[in-house]
Amino acid sequence: METNQYSRRKFARDAARFTLGAALAPQIIPASVLGRGRTSPSDKIHVGSIGVGLRGADVMRNFLAQDDVRVVAVCDVNRPVREAARQLVDDHNGDHSCAAYNDFRELLARRDIDVVTIASPDHWHVPMAIAAANAGKDIYLEKPMGLSVSQDQALRTACHRNGTAFQFGTHQRSFDRFRWACELVRNGRIGELRTINVWSPGSTPGGPTAPVPVPPGLDYEMWLGPAPSVPYTEDRCSNKYWWFISDYALGFIAGWGIHPLDIALWGGGDKLRCSVEVEGTGVFPSSGLVDTAVDWDIHFSYTSGVKMHFTGRPLEEWQKYGPLASHGTAFEGAEGWVWIDRENMAASPKKLESSFIGPGDLHLYRSRDHARNLLDCVRTRRPTVCPIDDSVQADITCQIADIAIRTHQKLRWDPASERFTGNEKANRFLTRPMRSPWQI
Known part of the structure; x- marks a missing residue:
């Protein structure tokens, strides 16, 4: 030791x-x-x-x-x-x-x-x-x-x-409101979990493609690192566009989507730790620098019986939850629902909103501050609220969603082998080359 x-x-x-x-x-x-x-x-x-x-x-x-x-x-x-x-x-x-x-x-x-x-x-x-x-x-x-x-x-x-000691930036787990909503679900307050609706902002299209000089002070070669060597273009390395270029990111299907998806996984617990079929559609730009999906509509069907719907915008029928932000997670069960985002929360029946999680109930990890939680775990060597295994599960959920819309196929994901069952075309998306000399 x-x-x-x-x-x-x-x-x-x-x-x-x-x-x-x-x-x-x-x-x-x-x-x-x-x-x-x-x-x-x-x-x-x-x-x-x-x-x-x-x-x-x-x-x-x-x-x-x-x-x-x-x-x-x-x-x-x-x-x-x-x-x-x-x-x-x-x-x-x-x-x-x-x-x-x-x-x-x-x-x-x-x-x-x-x-x-x-x-x-x-x-x-x-x-x-x-x-x-x-x-x-x-x-x-x-x-x-x-x-x-x-x-x-x-x-x-x-x-x-x-x-x-590892802490992931899915910091909504350190908000009391998100933990409480997930505890309602995990303690059966909405009855048997049936459906989870998840939405996040879509990605931004466009971006100039004409090569321009590298700005003074930017080490562009080091910025690219393991990514392909390409000429510098205006705003390529700024937050305006790099998030949405597939050489550097998956777009907001992961960059923003991982926040509400992580809460879905936290609330779903073991019901989402099983094989899942995933299929959907995505809208990709036809021109410009951006080449990740700007909108998507993806369905997950878990062998536990739970279904999850993930989109790049809130759907009209989800207005029943309340004044929706650009992101959110809603859990629907046999006896009610609970919805949560960073601005609002609501539940049905209404009495659930004052529901108390008692001493005999299941309590999820309590963290009041994401940075503080990591620092405490650095000293104690205990797991953080967003440990590596949970973080990988959340990220893989984004990954398989993106692969589903790129292959235009219904895919079956096996969490034990972490591969798609019977689909080598989809499995080829599980790895990416890195530009030499970088490797992992």
Whole structure:
């Protein structure tokens, strides 16, 4: 059994995994040399943040707000973004000690870093997270996970092998309202679960395709990394479009859809941990930079008898739940329903809205703050509210939905083998090539 609290692997072994020189660490006794149950002399958990643009900066701020955290390094391939993040951290810490890196491997080579946050573009999520796990770091990974099922599987293996404390960015599990709605379902308050309706925003079409010069300060080659080498185009690397380009992401079928789908899985429990048939339709752009589905209508039929309907917009018949936002999850049972999103919630019969989950009922994992939950688990080594196995299940649900609309076929997914039954065409979508020299 490993005996140190944070970085559970020797630096000499870690360094062999990276093709670069060792980065210089600040003059501080690293947490990795202390025993389990101990923190660094400053009693701080040291955090390094990889990908510190809009969302990444928000994630980093959530950790900066924790009293027992010191952010010691940031990394981004966009120099202005990187320097802005360094300044933000230095202002918070009241000194000039925060290091800033262009290459994430330099950050991971530092022995004094206990936790990394990763909020890079999606195509980098799994390669960076596997490298972090192998370097002995605990991980906060923004959603979604990988570009393929095989990437998800590889990250799961790395986390289990290294004993990584892992938190996924499906942070709705840390909201009381979502937990309560799922507890209603799991405790049978709506009767036998029959149907789950899930919706999220669709993707954005368009995007310029004419090559233009790379903006000053952007390391475009490193931004591309394992993705195909293509000329730079306007806004390709901005949040305006990369989310919706299949070289880098699955579009909002995963980028946003994973939030309400994760709640569906949390509320459905074992009823959704079984074989499932999935089929549907998708609308794909005919021109422009974007090539992921901008709208979709997908049906899941589980062998438990539960059916799930997942769309890129709320359907008219779902207005019965209440004033719908662009995303949400609704559970329908034999005796009622409960609907939840980030703005509203409702249930039928109405008395369910004041229903109490008592001491003898099933209680789901209680987390009040997503960053805090990971940090507590870094110390205790207990699972987080979004552990790696649940996170992979949620991401695979997005993956098989996308594959179904791309193959135009009804597919049967076997969760035991994590393959489609009797359909090699669909199974070919379970892996993706990576541009050399990158690999996982």
